[in-house]
Amino acid sequence: MEGLPTTTTTKADRRWRSKPLQTSKPSLLLAFLSCVAWLYIAGRLWQDAENRTVLANLLKKNSEQRPKVLTVEDKLMVLGCKDLERRIVEVEMELTLAKSQGYLKNQLQQSGSLSEQKLLAVIGVYTGFGGRLTRNTFRGSWMPKGDALKKLEERGVVIRFVIGRSANRGDSLDRNIDEENRATKDFLFLEGHEEAQEELPKKAKYFFITAFQNWDAEFYVKVDDNIDVDLEGLIGLLEKRRGQDGAYIGCMKSGEVVSEEGRPWYEPDWWKFGDEKSYFRHAAGSLIILSKNLVQYISVNSASLKTYAHDDISVGSWMMGVQATHIDDNRLCCSSIRQDKVCSVA
Template identity: 85%
Template sequence: MESLPTTTTKVERRWRSKPLQTSKPSLLLAFFSCLAWLYVAGRLWQDAENRTLLATLLEKNTSQRPKVLSVEDKLTVLGCKDLERRIVEAEMDLTMAKSQGYLKKNQLQQSGSSSVQLLAVIGVYTGFGSRLKRNVFRGSWMPKGDALRKLEERGVVIRFVIGRSANRGDSLDRNIDEENRSTKDFLILDGHEEAQEELPKKAKFFFSTAVQNWDAEFYVKVDDNIDLDLEGFIGLLEHRRGQNSSYIGCMKSGDVISEEGKPWYEPDWWKFGDEKSYFRHAAGSLLILSKNLAQYININSASLKTYAHDDTSVGSWMMGVQTTYIDDNRLCCGSIRQAKICWDSPSLTVVSNSVSR
């Protein structure tokens, strides 16, 4: 009978010890759960505080600015509206000034008679290897030295027109600069690269530069392989005084060469239709533009399309404006007519052949 309490006591001890062993993992799980809950609750509280702060700032800013900003309001805020207006006005003034023949003070006539309009500026195309040709010109129809200055007093400026070497500042450029210091009869196109394939662009540079430097009634392009009856040519121009929008020369059209590799090949041949014929244009050996047409080239030079040849390029520019075409047979230098003002020069051909050898 006394052993029963002892047995009962052992059973109770076993029963009490088991819950104590299984409760440790539960306590740890509960502890970590509390930590996780506290972390999440803290983040939620912090996010709520941030949202409240941002909402307050947004409400404050929106109360100080208009809800919708127009383009005009934005320009006003940025201080650009007045600047934009002044830029537009300046561009309009510049375009108007160019169209009216405005000349900068440092681009007045090089002849020295800035108060009197010249009759003509004659640009004689030349190249780096054409010094002998230039000397032939200076000894024939083209005056030199004091005679050239006296001709300018009569209102006619003559200049050899040349660009710059592809290797700027090399011996080619230095030789031209040295020759110009001696003769003072060059118009050097600093922005143009002198090359045979760049002749159409040379026409843009020449007319643009000439109209900026001299105020004349006519601007003339002459090739370096012809002779010119200068007095007869001046008489022709005198007769044409006051004829605005005049495009004067030996007018022709001619076939468009579409076969690559042939002489006078035109890469844009497909633009000239099925007949493949050029539009009417003055032959490239000698062509004349009145002042307003030269100004048109100057103003729009950046957007004017050039073709393979300079004469057809000039002719294409004249098609877009109100131009008076004047076909003068006396300017057909290669013809056999007796009454003509220019002609192909055999002496220049001989010089050209000797230079090529």
């Protein structure tokens, strides 16, 4: 029939129309997994942000409630002690400098006249709480007392009984010694030393330090409590040595190091003295003389100086490390039979 349009479809067009549009399954799966991953990551990021916000709020709240921790400097500022702290540091520095120069700025002085002259010697005689009878014997024999003691000091020689303090400070032992000293005025108290047998090795250190702080002398002499002294002979010996620095004078000896605990003179540090178990040469403890510069060394370095079981060994060990001149004088061997000795066993 003419006049009507005729539509002609090809075989290929019919095939295209008969099949719907399709997407491959792998692509759909990949898209789905991508969406899931994105949602998971977004959720975690949101969760982390929430957690950080909560933690920040908790920290801020706790910091506001927690009391402020003051440093030491803050406390000093609050208490108004900053200036005091500075002054303490300055005083400690001055004290260290004074010790290194061989004197203390505020020395204890037994007598105003003594501060203006350099003495020949300070002689310290060991004693104990139970030694009153011995002390009275010494005062009636070789050791001056009363006005004679003062006249001896005018000659440049100071003699004192040396004693520490009781383990129970202020007890009857201390009070009795204080009372005796008020009558005789011939004691040197070692305030930092406890007067006990087991503390005896430290007594020499305390004696030399205390004597050095109290008197300026050429020599410092330690004497045991069982020794009689020819005082004029000792003074003459020291006069000839006047001006000699580094003098370590005494009856030099050595001897066996006792390593068996329980035996007399046991040395706990015996192993330090070698396989021969023999002490180094040192002045016998009965009478030891040190020149001023050696005592100054002990005073300045006292905190680092070791004491052994015996005080004479301790002093000898200190002298091993300095430029000390060991002077062996047989006149100071108190147990010898020499006629010109200056000391003897009481």
